[in-house]
Amino acid sequence: MIEGPSTTPAALTRAAENHPDRLAIIDGDCSLTFAQLHEQVEAFASSLIASGVEAGARVAIWSPNTYHWIVAALGTHWAGGVVVPINTRYTGTEAADIIDRVHAAALVVVGDFLGTDRLDRLQESAPELQVPLIVRIPLSGTDQPKPGVTDWDEFFDVGTAASRAEADIRSAAVDAESVSDILFTSGTTGRSKGVLSAHRQLMSVAQSWAENAALTAEDNYLIINPFFHSFGYKAGFVTALLAGATVLPMAVFDVEAVMAIVSEQRISVLPGAPTIYQSILDHPRRADYDMSNLRIAVTGAAPVPVALVERMQSELSFDAVLTAYGQTEAVVATMCRIEDDPVTVSTSSGRATAGFEIRIGEHDEILLRGPNVMLGYLDDPEATAKTIDSDGWLHTGDVGVLDDRGYLDITDRLKDMYISGGFNVYPAEIEAMLLRLPGVYEAAVIGVPDERMGEVGRAYVVLGPGTDLSEEAIVSFCKDKLAGFKAPRSVQFTEALPRNASGKVLKNELREKKS
Template identity: 55%
Template sequence: MAGTIPAALREAAERYGDNAAYVEHGVSVSFAALLERVRRTAAGYRARGLEPGGRVVVWAPNSVDWVVAALAASYAGGTLVPANSRYTAHEVAEIVDRTQAVLVVVADGFLGRTQVADLRAASDLVSVREIVDLVRLRDVEARDVGDIDVVAAGVSPDDVADILFTSGTTGRPKGAMSAHRQTVGVAEVWGALGGVSAADRYLVVNPFFHSFGYKVGIITGLLTGATLYPVATFDPEETMRLIEAERITVLPGAPTIYTSLLGAPGRADRDLSSLRLAVTGAAVVPVVLIERMREELGVDQVVTAFGMTEAVVVTMCRAGDPAALVATTCGRAIPGMEVRIAEETGELLVRGDHVMLGYLDDPVATAEAIDADGWLHTGDIGTLDEGGNLTITDRLKDMYISGGFNVYPAEVEQALARLDGVADVAVVGVPDERLGEVGRAYVVPAAGAELTETAVVAFARERLANFKAPRQVAFVDALPRNLSGKVLKNELRGLDTPPRSSAATRPPTTKKEA
């Protein structure tokens, strides 16, 4: 296995040569051509002041240019710092300042915004030598690459490859640092367990700035020779068109991706039969979603997995696992990782090769997350069966106590997900004078569905103990989620108490953007 990202890129160019590494808007880029663009861009970075160990922030949506910009940072011996393309300039400026980035690569004009001007207005950017507009990335390429290949060869597997900032659902985002051996290693394991090969056509809907798109997308593509199709913004109709036209075989994604496809009005008219592998994961994946992905989308192999920014992939189902196991668990620990459940709290603890090095410039937070024995405390509550398969039952902080009984919202959500007309649902605990806390269900109605609060509560009470059934129901257009697909329940708790609407109807929709 290549121990560094530059080595993985060079080996991919040697092994797969003229095979398509990427296809974007009908234009193919071979593995050999990708290497040449990265070499020239890396040399251009060096000419602009990037030294080994320096940081490069990339703030842009998925594209081949994003890949070149990111891989060039590694090839020049630097550290990649992806920034969420939906972040404001103030949020990105904070990341730039905290990482002391030397270069910032920006997709100026994305979503109609003025990113470069806004970024300059948000901060003095004292560490930055240059802001590069991604559209003009080729202007950075050096004609003479000089000793850039020597620099790339000097990158160590133990050097910091990337700093990925957490979604910040519990406060200020923290920068999780990973070494090259970890980023390459987890991508290799994921690809092997999914059986990904050079014959695969891999649609990357997951954002490249997230580990799901970057590590198990870009890096897995280098290691396996799969052809990647980057998608800048998710649109169900366009996604189905690409699957049909390009005979896409691999489509990983957050649960909301598949929910959107299942609800797309034109799905029955599309041939999606080429899909062989779908991998999804979040804190909790509704069992009914897995069932529908198999039955209605016709995906040959649906696999669930569990991961997080601090460890990328922790557990994963395997090919050949029984359908019931895949539908109800996140699989077992991947090679190089181990898991256990804390006896007192039920919290999932993780240890192994792919656990981050630590948080950037934050030894206190690192010590709180990783104990003296190397166990990463995930904050998720889970169980392990006799075969070591993990079931996530909830977030430790999401449990609430109603009338003296512990209630785990995920259990309630799994039940409500089976109610006809429910497209999405999240449950939180809210204050109650008599019981301390009661459940409030935030329900997203399916297109054209008619639901009432009475019907939702009655459905829950038929299937759950009385103390578990929600006492309040709010109908909303969408649930706030982070890029891992996890519901931002802090945002739901911050909403004013919703009106006790007696009914809700969601009109049919034709487009949904991720």
């Protein structure tokens, strides 16, 4: 049983005291012990304060999985701030919307990465957006100096003795009820919603995940799941911090690189979407790599066949394969246990964890209640009240059944959300964007099966009179305005969308003819 502190500053302090020389992070050529991580976090916080960032301010992070992300997030907390992760797949328009809505006091952003300069995209999309402090993480080595932008290494020179002292005062003042982060999740209204969580909730769900996965200080944890998502952040490096495990962040997924790291670094914990394990199992050079140290897999976001679970245990040496269920508003609500058999893992998402109660409500909707339900949506009390009822039950919009053991099986979604490449996609957001394209009169989007991504979007479009838009033009427009996993892959033109008597689009009819 891991007894967890109620804030990340307290967790980091404990880790640095209990195992100062144990490696906290291995990221390529950079390795940090827990003592060194503590030092970098404190220094980052000091520089934030010296730059004028106040306690309670929001710091946005738009960068892939590297040690910098961890330092920036924990450093923001150490300075009494709130972390605002931004999806690395977002366009400049989408990122600017989040930065503007949280009134970010600072932005930590990757430089040139995979051929894209996100800061350039941001400034092109929203030239009027003003962020008081911009810290750039140079990963490519080709970034040129920019006015008003401080590069990562230089930023650590900003702090002073006075700001370092203030940072320690602020870190001690962070308590369980302090807001730790605002994670944005798309909603059925078509615009993303900011989910607020407190430190007590962040630490509680991380501790529960660590306990269920039996995470220990002896584990090496390869984190492929992005840090901007709860899976990589809260069930990722925060759980490792609690357990004293070593984190190896992966910025870009490559199956052979994964196998090499698993072999060379003796990886024991490897969570991810089912496609990751399938890719490893089917790789022609898998036998060239020693995968015998693998111990725990945690998966979700798509159905997990019994045969896959059995192959993971027999061919990849996993002692246990676990599935879990949650959403940004609740993070991890159910989870399998290490003693569960392959059929249970394949046909359920586990049983309640992290203090959650579960019941099945009207229309078989999954309802959740407990101390780790979100604080609410940012600046949206109306949406909060619609999602969390007067009795404290979070209405998930997912449909499921509970068996007599309390194990949950997700059977459908009340909302139209589908999952593409492990990411939730909400059609209303795409539909709203499509209606901005001149010539599009009506639009409806559904998810259709895809062998690689699980599901991808298909748009049904009604064109206005005299309009001659092609499928290619519509797809290209969406790719320019939306993250790649949101952009529909195909378009079908129709004279009218099927609707019921009240005017609601009958998406079931669209799904019936999707093939």
